[in-house]
Amino acid sequence: MIKCVILDCDGTMFDTERLAKKAYEDFASQHGVNLDQEFWRGICGTGLEFAKPQLDRFPIIRDNIKEISALRLKNITHGSASKDNLVKKGLYDLLDYCKENQIKVAIASSSHFDYVNMLLDHMSKPYEFDFILCGDMITHKKPDPEIFNTVIEKLNVKPEETLILEDSLMGLIAAKEANAIAGFIEDQVIKNEKIEELLDVEFPDFTFVPQYLV
Secondary structure (H helix, E strand, O other): OOOEEEEOOEOOOEOOHHHHHHHHHHHHHHOOOOOOHHHHHHHOOOOHHHHHHHHOOOHHHHOOHHHHHHHHHHHHHHHOOOOOOOEOOOHHHHHHHHHHOOOEEEEEEOOOHHHHHHHHHOOOOOOOOOEEEEHHHOOOOOOOOHHHHHHHHHOOOOHHHEEEEEOOHHHHHHHHHOOOEEEEOOOOOOOOHHHHHHOOEEOOOHHHHHHHHO
C-alpha cells in the first residue's frame, strides 16, 4: 500500500522544463550549436556538479550558464504570471485524492526553496504539503538519493510504501537508490533504454496516478 507520494517540481508538477529547454535552445541556436537528448538527460533534474559532464561537451553553454539561467528564470516567471498556467494536467486531482485517503504528499526538488515557493504561489488551489525539501536545503542533489532518503525519514514511511514521481533520468536514479517506487511521467526528457530499466511504473499524466494508489 502506498502511504506517501513524493513529487518532483520542475517538469513534473509544473510545465517549466519546456521553458527552461527553450532558454538553452535559443542561446545554442544563436551560436550554431545543436543540443541533443543526451545533453538534456544529463542536466535535467540535477545541479551543476552532476550536469558538468554534459556542460563540458558544449563549452559555449558551460561558459555562459549564468546568462542562460537568467533567461530560463525570465521565461518561467513570465509563464507563471497567470494562475495555473503551468500546473500539469491532473495535479489537483492527485492532491485531492491523497488528501481524502490520508496519503502523505511531499515535494523534493533540486531547485532552490524560493523558486519552488514562487511556483506553488502560482497554484490557484492552495495545498498544504506534508514536507517540502529543496536543493539549497541538502548537501547532495539528485542523482544522489539524499533528498528522497531525508523526506522518507522525516515522514516516517518505508521506501517500499513511497511512490516518487519524476520526469528526469537523474530523479529516477535517485528514486531507485532510495529503494522507493520510481514513477515516470515523460516531459522534455524522452524515455530511452536506461530510463526504461529504472522506472517501476509510468503514467501519461497525473490523472492516471490515483487508480494506481487504490
